[in-house]
Amino acid sequence: MGSVRQSIMDAVISQFNQKGMKFTMDDVSRELHISKKTIYKEFNDKDELFLATVDYGFSALKEKEAEILADDSLDIVEKLSRVIVCLPDNYRNIDFRKVYQLRDKYPAIYNRVAERVESDWDATEKLMKQAIDEGYIRDVPIEVIKLTIEGAIEKFLSTESLSKTDLTYEESLNTMIDIVINGIRTDRM
Template identity: 70%
Template sequence: MTETKKMIMDTVIDLFNVKGLKFTMDDISKELHISKKTIYKEFNDKDELFFATVDYGFSAIKQKEAEILADDSLDLVEKIAKLIVCLPDNYKNIDFRRVYQIKEKYPDVYKKVAERIETDWEETDRLLKKAMDQGVIQKFPIPLIKLMVEGAIEKFLGSQDLSKTELSYEEALNSMIDIIMNGLIIKK
């Protein structure tokens, strides 16, 4: 991936936070001090730009997940919780409460976001099974846990409900995982 592509996608994220979907290619051009022609050399249109930005974001999530998995200072339950609500540091400032706009205006892009949320659970599944086998958390069907988490995240992203609260997306995720994990932890 070219450095120009990365800069454009980072700018898309910044502009999305400020303007929602109302930013234009002109806004990107002005923000980066580059021509629109340069943007169109990298991306054919706004749809392609959004698809690439989704992939870019989920790649960053996978990198953060790898850091969590390698962190020996975290116990099993902490790793599970952090994996489920994993957000890369550079994405913590994104106003995810605006993502519902994508569902309405760019349904194919939203569908891709939903698909990415529903995949790549292998490491989390493995850790959940390990925690259940060790008696650290109660035994529940892993697909049920996965459905609960995915359902909550999709509700956060796919509706305006979260934007009507005082909670940021990160606060909502952390509250969700706290509720789920405290319901799963075996009280001794």
């Protein structure tokens, strides 16, 4: 991927962080000190740019996931928890609580995000199976765990409910995975 393309996608992320869906291509060109014509040499239109940025972000997520999987200082349950909720560093500041806005204005982009959330589970499923086999998590159907996590993430992204809370998207993900891994029961019984 050319560095100009990557710079443009980084600027899209930056502008989304600052303005949500209200940013314009002028904002992107101003941030990079390039002309809109240069942007349109790399991307045919705003939709193509958004789709490429989503794919770019999920590629960064896979790289972050690989780092977690290779980290021998983490036990298997910690790896599992971190892999499920990992966010690449350049996405940590994105207010994912606003992604629901894409559903109506940019359905193709929203669908791409949803599709990417639902795919690429191979490494996570392998970790789940290993954790079950080694007795670290209960032997429950992996598909049910997967659907529970996908359902929570999809709900976080598809409604404005989360944006009405004081929790960031990352805090919400961490709370969700804590509930999935540890349940909601307290030690008081």
